[in-house]
Amino acid sequence: MGEKKFFNLPVNTYLNVWLDRPKPNSTEVVPLKNTVSPYTSKKYLNKWSDNAVAYVWSQNNDLQHTATQTALFSSVWGDGHGFYVNSENLRQASVVFSVRRLIKPTWINDRDQFLQPSEPLTDEFKNDCLIWMLFNGSNLTASANDLEWNDKKWSIVNHFIPYTEEEVGAPERFESDFMVRYLADKQLSPEAVAVLEAGKKLWQAYFTHTDEHNVRDELKLNRADVGWYQIRNALKRRNESGDVVPVSFTEFETAYKLLTEKLQPQVYELGFLRA
Template identity: 30%
Template sequence: MKKSITLDTFDENGASLGKKRFYTTLDNKESINKWLKTFEPTTDSILGILMADSPDFQHNNHIAILNFMPTNNQMKNTITPNNLIPTSIYFSVRHCIKATWINDRDQFLSPNTKWEKDTEFHSDCLAFMLFHGQNRITCKEGINHFIPFSEKDIDAAEAFESYFMQDFLQGKIKPDSKSTDSKSLFKDELDFIPTKPLIFSDEAKEVLQAGKELFKHYHEQTRDSKDYNPNAALYDIKAHFQGFNDKGKMNPPQKAQDEAYKQKLGELNYTLKNLAKKIEVKVYEYGFLLK
């Protein structure tokens, strides 16, 4: 039996979209969901919840970061410091490539081991996850542990409730009882807590800078309002400027009245797209998807 078949693909107007390989067997490769489950949370420091679903493109819109455990039947994974990096990788791998009618049945797989030493890839995925729209962390439902900036960076008027993400990026999270090799970025091969400041690619730095400008704009515009919250997450900032419709769904950015906000959000989304293209290359290199 053939393991794959390659077909020509065309759009609705008959224009060629190139060739697409479809796999009839994956040679018993494990799914990305089983891979993520190997990174079990080992502490009581719960940062949030990853909501996941079947490992194919058609279910990617269900992949989200939340404050609390949802009550649906989808896969949930508790996020703690030791599995934050693998969770970020899972999230980014699932969201960096747009779902289409051509790829919607493609399966996300357990990767080869090359990703483990690629610390720039780790940092890229963390930056991507922090500012992606499916990061639904909100300070209205609990402590926001996902602010990567200091109060001074974004002109916050009050102290944050959590400095976890700042400390994580700087390699300041307190090690557990395991021995630490000062020459290594991480405490051991399966515990992805940095012991040194993370190094970001140029694309990830642009995301962080655009994110900082968006956060700073929120604090500058709302610090004197009754709705101001120094712990606002990306979701809270979008909610503030965009509002919600009568069905409780957030309005699109075009509904926002603040033109500067729309510009800064557009710049953030542009940098996210550039970072997504960089991550996409590694998705195939490390075997999360088959070409």
């Protein structure tokens, strides 16, 4: 039987204090409790930050919590406990997001704390983390109009679409091309490119049909610049309905699994977790 090692390390070595957290400004935004649902509790965070494009919920620093308390939103997570994302900290943000989500908690490791990296991070690792985050199930960025909160209607904008309108056959312009511009000068690994290409086919498939009213209402599909959460769930609803030719996720899932398997050992090799 093997032995489990425990490390008593100072909190200033923890991952959750690794990156600089942009400060909020006075701009009010709609707080969210999930992808497109406004927050309903009495205490909430509803301020944005200069040049922010997203918000990462990253509560707690141990493995047992990070699996359920790590997500990316297009507005603030109403309960706070996270940080704003802008072009300056996006690479760090994607590393933090991915590292917190890549390793599954077990009864053996669930109390382990995430640490700041002990080795230099390559551009390939950072870019792999960015693509992995963009297509993770906890990327809850979205675009939607008419979200009702605090007696007003609000809109949220998705800045995390890695394709142009022409590439995916969108019928209208996207409000933001932030991610396309951000990726333009990045050299991606073959594994990351495979995920991007497989994801593009799913985006294209989404725009070939218009969903039923109840699906459009549930997922707030009232804009062209929808997010990954909206895309994949709309396609799954279509597959379940039997009304259209099913869209296969196999190519995407295979590519994403290969990228995941590439990144997982690096969480330990780079010092984010200790075995």
